[in-house]
Amino acid sequence: MAMKFTKSLCWGLGAAVCIGLFLAGVNRPVSAEALAQTQKQANGQITERYGDTLVVAQKATHQLFSHKKHVIGVGLECDACHPDIFQKKRGAAKAAGDYNMKSLEKGKYCGACHNGDEAFGVTDKKDCITCHGSNMQPPEKIVWKKPNKAVFDHQAHVQDIGLECGDCHDKIFTMKIGAAEAKGDFTMASFKKGRYCGACHNGDDAFDAQSQCDSCHFAPTKKIIFTKPVKTVVFDHKIHVGKAGLLCETCHKEVFVMGSGVLSGLETFRSDDPAAKRKHLEELHEKLCGTCHNSDQAFGFQTRCTVCHIGVKGLKQMKAQAEKGDAAEQGEH
Numbered sequence: 001m002a003m004k005f006t007k008s009l010c011w012g013l014g015a016a017v018c019i020g021l022f023l024a025g026v027n028r029p030v031s032a033e034a035l036a037q038t039q040k041q042a043n044g045q046i047t048e049r050y051g052d053t054l055v056v057a058q059k060a061t062h063q064l065f066s067h068k069k070h071v072i073g074v075g076l077e078c079d080a081c082h083p084d085i086f087q088k089k090r091g092a093a094k095a096a097g098d099y100n101m102k103s104l105e106k107g108k109y110c111g112a113c114h115n116g117d118e119a120f121g122v123t124d125k126k127d128c129i130t131c132h133g134s135n136m137q138p139p140e141k142i143v144w145k146k147p148n149k150a151v152f153d154h155q156a157h158v159q160d161i162g163l164e165c166g167d168c169h170d171k172i173f174t175m176k177i178g179a180a181e182a183k184g185d186f187t188m189a190s191f192k193k194g195r196y197c198g199a200c201h202n203g204d205d206a207f208d209a210q211s212q213c214d215s216c217h218f219a220p221t222k223k224i225i226f227t228k229p230v231k232t233v234v235f236d237h238k239i240h241v242g243k244a245g246l247l248c249e250t251c252h253k254e255v256f257v258m259g260s261g262v263l264s265g266l267e268t269f270r271s272d273d274p275a276a277k278r279k280h281l282e283e284l285h286e287k288l289c290g291t292c293h294n295s296d297q298a299f300g301f302q303t304r305c306t307v308c309h310i311g312v313k314g315l316k317q318m319k320a321q322a323e324k325g326d327a328a329e330q331g332e333h
């Protein structure tokens, strides 16, 4: 049985259905097979027929806009929107590059009607949810915990710095906490290539992410204790960052990778040759803490072994002090 279509209607922005039916041709006969095929692809359902006009209902794949609500619900003609406000091509507005709140506020796209006059506007906080299905209120601060703690402040970027939501959403960041992290390349190396925070934090549009680490990261407040390969070397950020006033990048750009636990992964060096052993120790210390602890910038590693290697006894003492509450808490490494 062949069916004829002079007009096809679809709503619910079921894209596949729309494409299917509209491509199937407005005035061309469509075979039952082709129809079945279209339906199958679209996972849609014929709910109504007006003569040879077919109504296909489909679950909205896009929360924002519903043909059904505008055409049937509000009673708008197709030409209220097509082609002046929207092309009959899904994704066309988005592809134009200015499909955002700013242009909506200026009366483009949905904003042609959604101006608080012909239809509810786009600026009132209570209306965001009608289109977006969420109140769209950004969390003031976001803190990523892994692998290091890093913070992002919406309030600072929007209110204080004056960026638009569209400067980041959705081209740089999806509007979902954890989305970037889930992609697996939310790293300093990506930033350096201009992705994520690095899209602006490039030393040009905003301070370079490869500098002033402490703007985004937190220095550990606990003492770090290296337990391998030799027990109980103590390192305290407070002394180095606070008292000695060192920048994070002095250590974390070249000597230590922040948060990697590189040191704790070192293998113990074994050799019966005292010369080889001494050479190894020298090289090891020079490479690490000795980059400063060279009797020049800070006490030399050759001189005061026990200031760093506090030993089991020292650790016990430190723990006892910590329990009394007058020393910093410590973290094992």
Ligand code: HEC
Pocket (backbone or CB within 6 Å): 008, 009, 010, 014, 015, 016, 018, 019, 022, 065, 067, 070, 071, 076, 077, 078, 079, 080, 081, 082, 086, 087, 088, 089, 090, 091, 092, 093, 094
């Ligand atoms: C209130 C505005 C509005 C009205 C009225 C409207 N449309 Fe649309 N239409 C849209 C929007 C928005 C899109 C998506 C455009 C985009 O993504 O750039 C769209 C897309 C389409 C598409 C492309 C779908 C696809 O998947 O590529 C077709 C076809 C279409 N409309 C047909 C119609 C027909 C037929 C009518 C009248 C029965 C109609 N529209 C009425 C707003 C409207």
Ligand code: HEC
Pocket (backbone or CB within 6 Å): 064, 065, 066, 069, 070, 073, 074, 076, 080, 081, 085, 109, 110, 111, 112, 113, 114, 118, 119, 120, 130, 131
């Ligand atoms: C040609 C005018 C026009 C355009 C363009 C238009 N709308 Fe509407 N829309 C209306 C009118 C009129 C109503 C109903 C009046 C009201 O609720 O204020 C409405 C209602 C709505 C509703 C509420 C539907 C309901 O009943 O739940 C949503 C959501 C919506 N529009 C989203 C959009 C989005 C998103 C766009 C752009 C993609 C858009 N509209 C473009 C005129 C328009």
Ligand code: HEC
Pocket (backbone or CB within 6 Å): 136, 137, 138, 139, 142, 152, 154, 157, 158, 163, 164, 165, 166, 167, 168, 169, 173, 174, 175, 176, 177, 178, 179, 180, 181
């Ligand atoms: C400078 C960039 C930037 C700007 C500007 C910005 N955001 Fe975000 N936004 C982010 C980042 C980063 C995330 C987290 C994304 C991730 O973890 O992948 C986020 C997440 C969100 C989330 C998700 C919250 C959640 O609970 O999942 C919402 C909602 C949001 N932003 C809304 C907004 C709104 C509304 C504006 C404008 C008022 C805005 N944002 C401006 C960067 C920005």
Ligand code: HEC
Pocket (backbone or CB within 6 Å): 064, 094, 099, 100, 101, 102, 104, 110, 114, 121, 122, 123, 124, 125, 126, 127, 128, 129, 130, 131, 132, 135, 136, 137, 164, 165, 166, 167, 169, 170
């Ligand atoms: C009439 C419907 C409508 C209303 C009401 C609305 N929006 Fe939007 N919004 C849109 C459309 C359409 C887009 C573009 C979506 C896309 O790119 O697919 C958008 C995009 C956005 C974006 C991402 C791009 C940008 O412009 O920054 C943010 C953030 C946003 N809206 C926030 C809000 C907030 C906050 C409110 C309430 C004050 C709100 N919207 C009210 C329709 C609406």
Ligand code: HEC
Pocket (backbone or CB within 6 Å): 150, 151, 152, 153, 156, 157, 161, 163, 167, 168, 172, 196, 197, 198, 199, 200, 201, 205, 206, 207, 215, 216
């Ligand atoms: C769309 C551009 C843009 C993106 C993307 C962006 N920023 Fe910013 N950010 C700025 C600008 C502009 C400033 C202010 C200028 C400056 O301080 O150099 C700023 C300032 C800051 C500041 C100092 C102000 C404050 O919050 O105390 C921090 C921290 C910061 N950004 C962190 C981040 C992080 C983390 C990300 C990624 C999750 C990010 N930014 C993504 C543009 C951006």
Ligand code: HEC
Pocket (backbone or CB within 6 Å): 144, 145, 146, 147, 148, 149, 150, 151, 186, 187, 188, 189, 197, 201, 208, 209, 210, 211, 212, 213, 214, 215, 216, 217, 248, 249, 252, 253, 257, 258, 259
């Ligand atoms: C503009 C904000 C910002 C600045 C400045 C910044 N970072 Fe990051 N960094 C982040 C964010 C966001 C992440 C991803 C979330 C996380 O891992 O905490 C991250 C992740 C990391 C990671 C783990 C992932 C990776 O890239 O291996 C390291 C290590 C790191 N940063 C080191 C540094 C160092 C060292 C500096 C200073 C030279 C620095 N960061 C400066 C925001 C920043």
Ligand code: HEC
Pocket (backbone or CB within 6 Å): 148, 149, 213, 214, 217, 218, 219, 220, 224, 235, 237, 240, 241, 246, 247, 248, 249, 250, 251, 252, 256, 257, 258, 259, 260, 261, 262, 263, 264, 331, 333
């Ligand atoms: C004098 C050198 C030095 C300075 C300066 C320094 N750090 Fe560290 N940091 C270290 C060492 C050493 C480690 C442990 C490395 C390891 O385990 O391999 C470390 C580890 C970390 C870790 C991971 C902590 C953990 O428990 O895994 C973070 C986060 C960190 N530093 C942030 C910072 C920040 C932020 C600053 C600046 C405010 C800073 N550091 C300044 C030497 C330094």
Ligand code: HEC
Pocket (backbone or CB within 6 Å): 233, 234, 235, 236, 239, 240, 244, 246, 250, 251, 255, 288, 289, 290, 291, 292, 293, 297, 298, 299, 307, 308
């Ligand atoms: C970027 C240079 C730098 C690096 C790298 C560095 N330190 Fe220091 N350190 C200092 C300075 C500066 C002081 C304070 C001056 C002094 O005591 O000689 C200090 C002081 C100390 C102190 C003395 C604290 C006290 O009680 O007064 C200890 C312990 C220490 N560092 C351990 C370490 C360890 C362990 C490492 C390697 C994991 C390390 N430092 C890496 C610069 C550095």
Ligand code: HEC
Pocket (backbone or CB within 6 Å): 226, 227, 228, 229, 230, 231, 232, 233, 263, 266, 267, 268, 269, 281, 284, 285, 288, 289, 290, 293, 300, 301, 302, 303, 304, 305, 306, 307, 308, 309
């Ligand atoms: C500035 C801090 C510091 C000083 C001073 C220091 N060390 Fe170390 N030492 C370390 C760190 C950090 C490691 C590597 C982490 C670990 O072994 O837990 C280390 C490792 C070692 C190791 C193990 C190396 C291996 O591969 O098996 C020995 C043995 C050692 N130190 C001996 C000494 C002796 C002897 C002195 C005094 C002449 C000394 N250290 C002074 C910080 C220091």
